[in-house]
Amino acid sequence: MPRNKRRIELVTEDERQFSKRARNHVSSRRIARDNSAFTQRRCVQLFREYTVPTEPDTLGPEGMEKFCADIGVEPENVVMLVLAWKMNARQMGFFTLNEWLRGFVDLQCDTIPKIQAKLDYLKSLLNDYNTFKSIYRYAYDFARDKEQRSMDIETAKAMLKLLLGKHWSLFSQFNSFLESSKYKVINKDQWCNIFEFSRTIVNDLSNYDVDGAWPVMLDEFVEWLTSERQAQPYRS
Template identity: 65%
Template sequence: MHSDAAAVRSLRSCSSSDCVSKVMPPRKKRRPAPGDDLSAKKSRHDSMYRKYDSTRIKTEEETFSSKRCLEWFYEYAGTDDVVGPEGMEKFCEDIGVEPENVVMLVLAWKLDAQNMGYFTLQEWLKGMTSLQCDSTEKLRSSLDYLRSLLNEPANFKLIYRYAFDFAREKDQRSLDINTAKCMLGLLLGKTWALFPVFHQFLEQSKYKVINKDQWCNVLEFSRTISLDLSNYDEDGAWPVLLDEFVEWYKEKQMT
């Protein structure tokens, strides 16, 4: 009985490190040189800081900043709260887009700009925030996305309808014929095979302006009427403008 108790006491007195040392012999420890431990800690700390710092900087550059967007706006607005024609020219030059390029119309639509050739501070901040663009570089990277919106029928229709109000004089309910021809060329010139002929018709017609109903119906016509006009219903609800175009075109083909 006493021998068993002595064995238990002996086992308890054996620390875990003693037990481990019997299985794994201890390795010789190198005496650290003065400052080694401190240098190693400092090196690890510097490395971790550099990694964190570079990640932080990258994140800040990638994250949209309202402050940076505001500063970007005033590069073109100067002391005003609106980017005017001169600022707009520089803006287009910086992003590498001609002012008459259709992507500028898409951008104006995204900003919900009310007047052609002008971006107000409110329009800029609201639109650029939705695009998450606060610099020239970011907007350049978004141009392909803006162009792609024209390939989606629903978005194209919204942009097309927006273009009428964007381009018209705000004291007029209609669009003057010259502006209408330019805007139609911008929007339909490359996709509607009959556009060159329709353009000719407008040039020789008596029309001086186009109203919104006519404008919207031209898009519908371009999407639904075949190139030979065989499915055009003269008794349909088309505006007189398009009735006259069909009549003029058929006569032109006959002669």
């Protein structure tokens, strides 16, 4: 993946199979316990296993794929977003040495087994409302093209699916709305309000205030969904 490519990519079938085998390999055995004391030196050495001599302080897309395979997690798994948030990583697909140390010093991880042992903990952070909200907000600046102020719609849909797809009952309808809408980008105010909408507005839209301070995008979504339901009254 070239450095200037920000958009979330669909992995090939071969890559999926490779990642699946890696996960099966991890799950088929008990993760080795590593009770050795954390050292920053060993943490740096681990980082260097995924970088190239020409850019020793930057872990790029190829190194990221190898790292994900080693820990048994697909690159598009939400746990990788949580890990990036822990590091406060700036750019999707890349970790700098400083970001790596920020995250793994906090997690006290300097070996692959130690990182594997923290995966469930990282996933559990999504269960806390305030932490999830922080990760959701972080995802906007993390995933958008840094040369643009807004996030392109394809990246936005992919990130919304990753974060809200399993937890928002109206996600599939909202995704369909975006696909049929005029919107080509999503700005940060819209992004943040989508989260608030997903957490506060019930499925039948009965608590939606038409005079509220929602962005026009969400007013349009409510109008679109209401029209869809009237046209197909038996559709949930």
